[in-house]
Amino acid sequence: MSAPRILVLGAGPAGAAVALGLKRLGYGVRVVSEWRRFAAVEGVSQRVLDGLRQAGLIKAGACVNAASARRVNWNGITQGFNQEFLVDRPTFDAAIREDLHAAGIGLVEARVRSTESSACGHQLQIEPGTRLHADFLVEARGRQAPLGGRRQRGPETLSLLNQWQAEEGSPASAVESLSDGWAWMARLSDGRCYWQITLDAGANDLPSKEQLADWCAVRRGQSSLVRELFGAQALHPATVHARSSTATLFHEVAGTNWLRVGDAAMAVDPLSGNGIFQSLSSALQAPAVINTLLQRPERAELARRFHQQRVEQLFLRFARTGRDFYAMEQNWPEQAFWQSRCRWPDAEPMHAAADFSQVRVQRAPVIRGDLIEEVEVVITPDQPLGIWHMQGIELAPLLRALRAGAGVDEVLDRVAPERRAMLRAWLGAQGCAI
Incomplete structure (x- = not known):
């Protein structure tokens, strides 16, 4: 074949x-x-x-x-952020x-x-x-x-990317919130500058395609962060590329x-x-x-x-x-x-609260070697697809032993000593009494 x-x-x-x-x-x-x-x-x-x-x-x-410095202006607070x-x-x-x-x-x-x-x-x-x-x-x-x-699809979203050339300088980036969207901006060491504004695609105050460059220049002029990062050259019209950024x-x-x-x-x-x-x-x-x-x-x-x-x-x-x-x-x-x-895609928390009573064993597909295989994994509120092993230690047998009445120390005695602290910490994070 x-x-x-x-x-x-x-x-x-x-x-x-x-x-x-x-x-x-x-x-x-x-x-x-x-x-x-x-x-x-x-x-x-x-x-x-x-x-x-x-x-x-x-x-x-x-x-x-x-790595370069990044500034964030969000919710009225300006700070360095990683x-x-x-x-x-x-x-x-x-x-x-x-x-x-x-x-x-x-x-x-x-x-x-x-x-x-x-x-x-x-x-x-x-x-x-x-x-x-x-x-x-x-x-x-x-x-x-x-x-x-x-x-x-998420809320229909449009991003307008602007680019221009300035003098060489230190690389930097920043992000700031605006009344109708937000902007990300960056300057490379060779002087290339980028500014992207992200807006609702259905906004009724967007100008025509021919007027976008001028409109974006005016928006940049309203930002003290833009002036600080780029200088006066950022206030002139620049090349614009429009693209969808809808989730x-x-x-x-x-x-x-x-x-x-x-x-x-x-x-x-x-x-x-x-x-x-x-x-x-x-x-x-x-x-x-x-x-x-x-x-x-x-x-x-x-x-x-x-x-x-x-x-x-x-x-x-x-x-x-x-x-x-x-x-x-x-x-x-x-x-x-x-x-x-701020309400999409749902109201579910980013991380589900730990609840050891909801932790269970279930068969699910995983990657074993170079193939997909079905094995027993441990499902938790925060890991709905399951966890097969931690550093080579399969979790399903340990959970089965705990559910059968074995104590935590008894179960952990079955694994190598150097893995016990890691597994004990994981069990504690799931709400297990340890």
């Missing part, structure tokens, strides 16, 4: 992570991607850099700028392609014009008219991916011969968390899901359920994080922008 032909659409962090993971599993894989159509910069955290290394995106991680690493996306995207080439993964620089899919495979037509064939397709084109299928979750992110990852599976409000991190979170699990679909078809439903559940849980976590940030802003409680976002 011939090896399956796998195509990954999109060479962003998600698509590249999947391609590299499949390559490590011995699959032949090609990536199809066009270049990003606009320049951008993003702020990322240390966990993103860790995720890039885990995915094998070494060159991409190395091109991230050193640091963030600024990512110049054109440089970053080029480095991702270098990582793919270094791994021996073929990259087709083209735009996909059409896709025809069936149970037998996928036929793609790419510019300028070439046809490609695949047995398995990974959709990783981010928010630009085709929007077929049912989706859950979106697809209700079906896996099939028998296809998979959605990254923003193509679920995209979050930019205030909810870093887009690169959530893209990597869903992509790092994808090779094991795909490997199971191809090598263990009897587990296909289990693999799809694993991917769907984790994408949905990740989406809810980011959405609730954004909701709580929006709720912290109390200066404009009557403004529609803030009202709709």
Whole structure:
């Protein structure tokens, strides 16, 4: 039987992570991607850099700028708030392609014009008219991916990204709340400056496309934080790129011969968390899901359920994080922008209260090696998908022993001494009397 032909659409962090993971599993894989159509910069955290290394995106991680100061003006309070690493996306995207080439993964620089899919495979037509064939397709084109299928959408949101060139200087970034939205801004050491305002897409006071640059310049002029970070040059009109930043979750992110990852599976409000991190979170699990679909078809439903559940849980976590940030802003409680976002997607707490009586054992899909397998996990109020093990110690047998009447000390005596303090602390965090 011939090896399956796998195509990954999109060479962003998600698509590249999947391609590299499949390559490590011995699959032949090609990536199809066009270049990003606009320049951008993003702020990322240390966990993103860790995720890039885990995915094998070494060159991409190395091109991230050193940590820079970040200021936050929220709810009338201005303060320094940690640091963030600024990512110049054109440089970053080029480095991702270098990582793919270094791994021996073929990259087709083209735009996909059409896709025809069936149970037998996928036929793609790419510019300028070439046809490609695949047995398995990974959709990783981010928010630009085709929007077929049912989706859950958050409040309709629009972001206007402005860019201009200034003098060289120290890199820095800032975020501030506004009466009708919020703005994120950054300056790179080479003098490139970015300012992005995020608004309700249905706002009736937005100007025409031709007037956006002037309108954005006026908005920047109203901000003391902008003047402090950029100087007077920021008050002039600049290049504007408009894009949707509405939170979106697809209700079906896996099939028998296809998979959605990254923003193509679920995209979050930019205030909810870093887009690169959530893209990597869903992509790092994808090779094991795909490997199971191809090598263990009897587990296909289990693999799809694993991917769907984790994408949905990740989406809810980011959405609730954004909701709580929006709720912290109390200066404009009557403004529609803030009202709709501080209540979405639900009223459930970010972290459920500990309740040991609700902790139970249940069978659920997990990643074991390079495949998805069903095992016994421990379900807690705050971990509804379950925890299989901690540092190699399976939790289900320990919980069963406790439920059968064994004492905590008796149960912990069954594990290595160096693991006991960790497990005791975990049991205490779940509400167990220790």
